[in-house]
Amino acid sequence: MNSSKNIMNQQKKDKGAKEAASPSVPEKTLKKSSGFLAGRELKPIILTVLCVVLVVVLCVGVAIQQFKPKVAVTVGDTKLTLDDMTYPIYELESTYLPYNEWYQSMSGGTIWEADYQGEAGTMSGVSNSIGWKQEILNGEVQYEILYQKAKEAKYELTEDEKKDAAEDAKEALEGLSWLQKMQLNISESKLTERFEKRALADRFKKDQQEELNKDVDEAKAIADISKEDYRQYDIQYYSAPLKTSTEEGEAKELTDDEKKELEEKMKNIASQAKTAEDFTTLIGEDETSITLEKEGKFTEKDGWSYVSDKNLKKIKKMENGAVSDVILDENYYVVVKMVNNNSEEAYKTACDDAIKTEQNSAYSTWYEKEQEKYDVVVNTDIWTDVVIGTVTTDIVTAEDLEKMKGDSSDAADGSSEE
Structure with missing residues (x-):
């Protein structure tokens, strides 16, 4: 009996010792929320935040898509964007814009609306705006094809070509403000790269032309030219x-x-x-x-x-x-x-022109065959909206061009005096 009591007393002592040896962990209690979350459930708030984030992501995606460069034409695997086409458009527009005011005073219409007399294939009965637009497209496609063929033929830029490209890029940017450069999407590095590609393409074309010229029958080309007529x-x-x-x-x-x-x-x-x-x-x-x-x-x-x-x-x-x-x-x-x-000057000129015509014809025949090897696709959704005479003429105006010309002349006079 006493032993039973002793055991029970011992168990009570052991139990008390264990409770003393293991300090109790205080029970955590949540503080009541204050401010924006006061009295609100977390789940709906989290869902709302997720929805807002999703909308923002979608909007950013759409914005990125809107500002993503728009492809104007694809040449094989190369995509030429509207940004890529802006500089050649600027080159042409800045060439003719200074004459527009004079042309308007003489004819009553703009130089862009005048009848096209250029070189864009067999185009006729169209305005300069349309004809020059086709010239730009043809030129950029041809440059890309010739550049790709030059790379295939292991052509590499010479040091002189690199130097000329860098100098041409600097010259092209002279007189343009940072805003105009941004709107034209040009920079010194971009233009240097463009001019380097042109240099390589031009050299490949020159070499190809020289090979084709060997097969041109010059005697046949000038057979119908009368020496007496051209005296x-x-x-x-x-x-x-x-x-x-x-x-x-x-x-x-x-x-x-x-x-x-x-x-x-x-x-x-x-x-x-x-x-x-x-x-x-x-x-x-x-x-x-x-x-x-x-x-x-x-x-x-x-x-x-x-x-x-x-x-x-x-x-x-x-x-x-x-x-x-x-x-x-x-x-x-x-x-x-x-x-x-x-x-004999006129006779020699007529003969040279006739031979040159045959040489150009030989090149055109060769190039047309080469172009057929490339899948050239014009994105009409983008390119149709391009109107020559309106793309860069508000970015660099006739007044801007006149000032740039004057500044360039002053700089040239200053350097010559030195």
């Missing part, structure tokens, strides 16, 4: 028109007294010319009614519009070095010195 007469002459322009731009016939006075002046010139050592010094700088042409020329085929056929025959018979009397024609009074009555 050239080199002359120097003084001329005085018998009509003047009114303030309204209309032609007005000179009076008889004015013609008589002009005739006397021309007779005096003809008289001096017979003995003068230099035919080109017989009028003063203040003379406005008579002009001098030092390098006049005409051919047997085309003739000379300043004089009648009758007077032209007389001029053609002149010996080299001879000076005519005053030739009183219907529209002009002229005094002529024959410099060379049998020049």
Whole structure:
């Protein structure tokens, strides 16, 4: 009995010892929320936050897609974006924009609306805006194909080509503000890379052209060119028109007294010319009614519009070095010195042009076959919206170009003085 009590007492002691040896862990209690979360359940709040994050992600994705460069044309595996096309568009627009105001004053329409007379294949009956747009597209596609072929042929840039590309890039950026550069999507590094690609493509084209030229039949190309038709007469002459322009731009016939006075002046010139050592010094700088042409020329085929056929025959018979009397024609009074009555310049030029035409034809045939090997796809959704004459003309205006031209001239004058 006592032993049982002792055991029970011992168990109680053991239990008390264990409780003393293991300090109790205080029970954690949540503080009541205050502020925004006070009285709110967490689950709906978390879901709301997730929804907001999802919407933001979607919006960012759409924005990225909107600002992602838009592909204008694909050449094989290479994608040329609208950003890539902006600089060649700027090159063309900045070339013609300075003449737009003058053209508008003369014709009433813009230079972009004028009839296209360019080189874009067989395009006709379209505006300059459309024709030049096709030229840009054709040019960029051709550059890309030639560049790819140059790389395939293991072409590498020379040090001179690298240097020229870097210098051309710097020159192209002169006068442009940082904002204009950003809007045109150009920088020195981007333009240097562009000009390097052009250099490689141009060298490959030059080498290919030289190979193709070997097969051009030059004799056949010039067979139909008449040496007699292209006989050239080199002359120097003084001329005085018998009509003047009114303030309204209309032609007005000179009076008889004015013609008589002009005739006397021309007779005096003809008289001096017979003995003068230099035919080109017989009028003063203040003379406005008579002009001098030092390098006049005409051919047997085309003739000379300043004089009648009758007077032209007389001029053609002149010996080299001879000076005519005053030739009183219907529209002009002229005094002529024959410099060379049998020049071959026009004939050689006509032959060179004919051979060049055949060489260009050979290249075009070769290139068309090469282009067929590349899958060229124009993204009409993007390219159709491009209107030449409106892309960069508000970024770099005619006034900007005029100022850049003036600054460039001033810089050149300054360097020459040094």
